[in-house]
Amino acid sequence: MTRIEHIGDATLYLADCREVLPTLSELAAIVCDPPFFTPAVHYQSRISWGRSWSDLSVLGEYFFQFAAMAKRALAEEGHLFVFCHDESYPVFYPGAYRLWDFTSALVWDKTRVGLGKIFRHQYEMILWASNAGAYAASDGKLHSDILRHPPTFSGDRDHPVQKPPALMEELLTVCTRPDDVVADLFMGSGTTGEAAVRLGRSFVGVEQEPRYFDIACRRIEQAQRQRDLFVHAPVPVHPVETEIADLFSVAAD
Numbered sequence: 729m730t731r732i733e734h735i736g737d738a739t740l741y742l743a744d745c746r747e748v749l750p751t752l753s754e755l756a757a758i759v760c761d762p763p764f765f766t767p768a769v770h771y772q773s774r775i776s777w778g779r780s781w782s783d784l785s786v787l788g789e790y791f792f793q794f795a796a797m798a799k800r801a802l803a804e805e806g807h808l809f810v811f812c813h814d815e816s817y818p819v820f821y822p823g824a825y826r827l828w829d830f831t832s833a834l835v836w837d838k839t840r841v842g843l844g845k846i847f848r849h850q851y852e853m854i855l856w857a858s859n860a861g862a863y864a865a866s867d868g869k870l871h872s873d874i875l876r877h878p879p880t881f882s883g884d885r886d887h888p889v890q891k892p893p894a895l896m897e898e899l900l901t902v903c904t905r906p907d908d909v910v911a912d913l914f915m916g917s918g919t920t921g922e923a924a925v926r927l928g929r930s931f932v933g934v935e936q937e938p939r940y941f942d943i944a945c946r947r948i949e950q951a952q953r954q955r956d957l958f959v960h961a962p963v964p965v966h967p968v969e970t971e972i973a974d975l976f977s978v979a980a981d
C-alpha cells in the first residue's frame with residue numbers, strides 16, 4: 729500500500745485491491761469495474777494461435793479469488809455489482825454463483841452504438857449478486873434490469889473506460905441507504921466515489937495506477953465540496969413562511 733487519502737467520508741487507497749479488500753467489512757455495496765477483456769493476457773498480440781479454455785481460466789481464477797474476498801467484506805444484506813461484457817460474464821458467473829443466493833445480469837444500455845465489428849456494441853453487462861433479504865429502497869417504483877444512460881463523451885473522460893456517474897447513482901439509490909459504506913476496488917477515475925459522495929454514502933476506493941488515483945482524489949474532493957456547499961447553504965434570515973404570515977397580517981390590518 730503506497731498512499732491513503734481521507735476526503736470527507738471517503739477513504740482512498742493507492743494500492744492493489746487484494747491488499748485492501750480483506751481489511752473491509754459490513755459494506756452495503758461493492759460496485760466495481762475490473763479489467764475484463766478476454767483472454768486476460770496476449771489480447772493485443774494474439775495472431776497465430778487458437779482460442780483455448782486456458783485463456784479464460786486466468787481471468788476466472790482472478791475473479792474467483794476476488795469474489796471470495798468480496799463476499800467476506802459485504803454485509804449479509806449487501807450487493808455486489810461487477811461490470812463485464814458478454815465474453816467475461818460467463819467466466820465471472822460461476823465465481824459468484826456458488827457464494828450468493830441470487831446472481832443475475834443487469835444490462836447497461838448506452839443508448840447509442842459504439843465500436844465493434846458488423847454489429848456494434850451498445851451495451852455492457854453488470855453481474856449482480858445478492859442474498860435473500862438484500863436491502864432495496866422502498867420507493868414504490870418498478871426497477872428495470874436494463875439501465876439506460878448515455879456514456880460519458882470521450883472528450884470529457886479522464887479514464888479510457890470511465891462510466892457515467894448517473895449509472896452508478898441509479899445502482900446506489902436503489903440498493904443502499906444514506907450513510908451506508910460503498911466500495912469500488914477498481915476505482916479508475918473515481919466515478920463510483922463521486923456518485924456515492926453526491927448521495928451521502930461513505931466510500932472506500934482502491935486504484936493501483938497513480939495517475940488515475942490522483943484524478944479520483946480530485947473528482948471526489950470536488951463532489952464533497954459541492955455537497956458541503958449544499959448541506960451548509962445559509963438558512964434565510966427571514967424564513968419564507970414568516971414572510972407569508974407577515975403579508976397576511978398586513979392584509980388583515
Ligand SMILES: C[S@@+](CC[C@H](N)C(=O)[O-])C[C@H]1O[C@@H](n2cnc3c(N)ncnc32)[C@H](O)[C@@H]1O
Nearest residue numbers: 744745761887890891914916917919935936937
Ligand atoms: C475499467 S477501469 C475502472 C474505470 C472506472 N469505473 C471509472 O469510471 O473511471 C479498471 C481500473 O482498475 C485498476 N486496477 C486493475 N487491477 C487492479 C488491482 N488489482 N487493484 C486496484 N486497481 C486495479 C486499473 O488501473 C484501472 O484503472
